[in-house]
Amino acid sequence: MRVIDVQAPGLLTTIQDLGREGFGPLGVSPSGAADAISLRLGNRLVGNAEGAAGLEMTLLGGTFGFPEGAGLALSGSDFGATLDGKPVELWTAFEAKPGQVLRMGPTRSGARCYLCVRGGIEVKAFLGSTSTHILSGLGGHEGRALKKGDVLTIGPASMDGQKRTGRNACSTGGAGMVGRRRLAAQVLEKVKIRKVLRVTSGPQSDWFPESAQKIFYESTYRVAEESNRMGIRLQGVAIPTASSGEMISEGVALGAIQVPEGGLPIILFVEQQTTGGYPKIANVISADFHSLGQLRPRDEIRFERVDWETARALFVEQEKLLASEELFLE
Amino acid sequence: MGVGYTFASMVRAAGGGERFQYASDQSLLVYFDTPKSESRAQARPLQSRITLQANEKVRRLLRLLELEPAAGVRNLHPAYCSLLIKFDPLRMEHDKLEAILRGYLERLDEANLPEPQHVEIPVCYGGEFGPDLAEVCAMRGITEAQAIELHASVEYLVYFLGFVPGFAYLGELSKELVTPRLTAPRKRVPAGSVGIAGNQTGVYPFATPGGWRLLGRTPVKMFRAESDGLSLLSIGDRVRFAPISAERFVELERACA
Numbered sequence: 001m002r003v004i005d006v007q008a009p010g011l012l013t014t015i016q017d018l019g020r021e022g023f024g025p026l027g028v029s030p031s032g033a034a035d036a037i038s039l040r041l042g043n044r045l046v047g048n049a050e051g052a053a054g055l056e057m058t059l060l061g062g063t064f065g066f067p068e069g070a071g072l073a074l075s076g077s078d079f080g081a082t083l084d085g086k087p088v089e090l091w092t093a094f095e096a097k098p099g100q101v102l103r104m105g106p107t108r109s110g111a112r113c114y115l116c117v118r119g120g121i122e123v124k125a126f127l128g129s130t131s132t133h134i135l136s137g138l139g140g141h142e143g144r145a146l147k148k149g150d151v152l153t154i155g156p157a158s159m160d161g162q163k164r165t166g167r168n169a170c171s172t173g174g175a176g177m178v179g180r181r182r183l184a185a186q187v188l189e190k191v192k193i194r195k196v197l198r199v200t201s202g203p204q205s206d207w208f209p210e211s212a213q214k215i216f217y218e219s220t221y222r223v224a225e226e227s228n229r230m231g232i233r234l235q236g237v238a239i240p241t242a243s244s245g246e247m248i249s250e251g252v253a254l255g256a257i258q259v260p261e262g263g264l265p266i267i268l269f270v271e272q273q274t275t276g277g278y279p280k281i282a283n284v285i286s287a288d289f290h291s292l293g294q295l296r297p298r299d300e301i302r303f304e305r306v307d308w309e310t311a312r313a314l315f316v317e318q319e320k321l322l323a324s325e326e327l328f329l330e
Numbered sequence: 331m332g333v334g335y336t337f338a339s340m341v342r343a344a345g346g347g348e349r350f351q352y353a354s355d356q357s358l359l360v361y362f363d364t365p366k367s368e369s370r371a372q373a374r375p376l377q378s379r380i381t382l383q384a385n386e387k388v389r390r391l392l393r394l395l396e397l398e399p400a401a402g403v404r405n406l407h408p409a410y411c412s413l414l415i416k417f418d419p420l421r422m423e424h425d426k427l428e429a430i431l432r433g434y435l436e437r438l439d440e441a442n443l444p445e446p447q448h449v450e451i452p453v454c455y456g457g458e459f460g461p462d463l464a465e466v467c468a469m470r471g472i473t474e475a476q477a478i479e480l481h482a483s484v485e486y487l488v489y490f491l492g493f494v495p496g497f498a499y500l501g502e503l504s505k506e507l508v509t510p511r512l513t514a515p516r517k518r519v520p521a522g523s524v525g526i527a528g529n530q531t532g533v534y535p536f537a538t539p540g541g542w543r544l545l546g547r548t549p550v551k552m553f554r555a556e557s558d559g560l561s562l563l564s565i566g567d568r569v570r571f572a573p574i575s576a577e578r579f580v581e582l583e584r585a586c587a
Contacts (some may be wrong), residue, residue, distance in 0.1 A: 003391060021404045021416070022404065022405050022406075023404045023405075023406045023495075024406050024407040024408070024414070025392060025396075025406055025407075025490075025491060025565060026491055026495055026496065026561050027491040027492050027493060027494055027495045027496055027497050027561070028495045030405070034423055039349055053560055059335075077419050088438070109380075119411070127560075129414065133495075134496045135494060135536065135538060136494055136535070136536045136553070137536065137555075138495065138555050143555070176339070180493050181349055200352070200354060200355055201352070202353075203351045203352070203353045203359055207444070242519075247348060248409070248410050248411060248412075249410060249492065249499070250351075250361075250409040250410070250412040251357075251358065251359065251406075251407025251408065251409050251414025252355075252407070252413065253353045253354035253356070253357040253400045253414065253415070253416065254354070254416075255354060256353070256354065272492060274407050274491075274492045274493065274494075275407060275490070275492030275493055275499075276493075277410050282351065283354035283355070284354075285354075286354075286355050286356050286419060306422070308352065310356035312423070315355065315356075315419050316420065316422075319420055327340065
């Protein structure tokens with residue numbers, strides 16, 4: 001059995017996959033990787049199915065030992081990773097030999113870095129997903145962020161993964177060698193992180209007078225320190241809301257931008273509440289969700305409105321890119 | 331106070347008082363019995379707008395969609411008088427989903443709602459478990475005994491589960507207990523806390539931030555990841571609260587652990 005020794009957990013490191021959809025009637029939000037594109041690509045770099053369980057690190061990475069070795073890839077933001085002291089490239093598969101230690105530091109770019117391991121991380125699924133839901137303590141490794149001393153089990157490499165890599169993992173070494181597969185540079189350009197987030201109208205857009213909409217679309221907002229996987233809180237110019245009346249709580253979509261009393265918007269994120277009672281002025285488009293996952297406290301962002309057809313076309317185009325076979329160089 | 335349409339705000343009325351609203355590029359809201367014109371200033375008080383009939387329609391549509399899932403639909407978020415339907419944008423579009431939903435809406439009467447469970451939840455009221463009980467009593471001019479009696483004498487309907495896993499929105503609270511939520515929400519409400527807000531009541535399944543006024547606490551676990559049922563309560567269930575002593579709370583807490 002191959003394992004990962006957690007020698008230092010980092011600031012907030014959790015097991016994530018692509019989340020659990022379908023449990024809204026129980027009040028359970030999907031959770032899952034905050035930057036799903038990075039997790040998907042990282043998994044494919046090591047020959048996994050794209051939804052395999054990986055580690056999501058936040059702002060400050062951890063230190064991990066691989067007593068029996070492992071096939072690895074790092075994706076997302078640059079946390080200055082080294083393997084036994086030697087720098088490791090992002091978006092490129094590499095092999096940790098038995099006993100080697102992977103060490104990460106503070107971020108040099110966005111909020112999250114993903115560590116994907118060939119075979120995935122083996123952990124009991126909750127409602128069909130291994131994703132950690134931190135607030136409710138469900139899923140992942142004991143429902144919580146990793147701690148020093150945790151030992152994670154690496155799963156067996158899947159047949160599907162072997163097919164995807166186009167080579168037989170067994171013949172290249174049992175520890176899961178995956179060659180030097182790396183992501184083509186032009187792919188990163190196409191899914192690069194945006195600070196101007198594209199949005200569609202929210203279900204209560206017309207509760208906000210023109211003057212309020214103008215503020216929302218023309219202001220620069222700053223990501224607040226207290227942002228987390230539930231919601232990204234923004235600081236900046238308050239958006240005036242109508243003085244009276246209260247909304248009836250309703251289901252809220254991922255990326256919904258709600259404006260509570262006080263007028264500072266909150267973007268509901270992967271561990272979101274499933275229902276809410278604040279009016280929503282806009283909703284981040286699906287093609288920009290991964291950018292939300294890379295926002296750091298104090299980052300400055302703006303919003304740009306697009307119509308429904310554009311939002312859909314951008315998402316379809318992005319998924320087409322991610323499904324293409326020409327993402328990687330072997 | 332213009333209700334004026336904003337750019338690309340997509341709203342369409344359906345046949346039977348239902349209304350469709352695009353919520354995001356991968357979700358659609360269906361509202362029941364809430365005319366579009368009734369926004370903000372001209373709105374009636376919140377309580378009178380949440381009707382049992384509208385909520386029953388929500389539960390019926392949810393039931394139909396659970397029994398006969400529509401291809402491309404990924405998640406359902408029921409609420410008081412609306413249902414948010416999340417879909418896979420690669421397989422489904424708003425217009426197509428609307429057309430499919432109209433078919434379901436025509437058959438709402440056929441939906442057999444599951445027989446509701448009748449659940450009794452023991453609550454130790456007041457003291458450290460119910461830090462807002464005294465203030466609620468002062469605001470409403472009633473005694474603590476009266477407040478407990480008012481809270482525990484009503485059979486509540488589970489309108490829906492939302493917010494966090496297993497949080498049941500229960501109504502309707504006795505008029506004598508109706509109070510607004512706290513102006514400054516607590517950063518951490520202990521798991522099992524029983525709170526009220528407006529004409530609603532509910533139990534916090536996990537330690538979370540929260541703005542409801544806390545009357546007491548239950549030792550019962552509302553959401554158990556390890557059990558098949560997961561959530562103690564389901565949408566449409568009926569709930570009563572039973573006052574218990576601090577001693578009984580400790581006994582039950584041990585039994586539930």
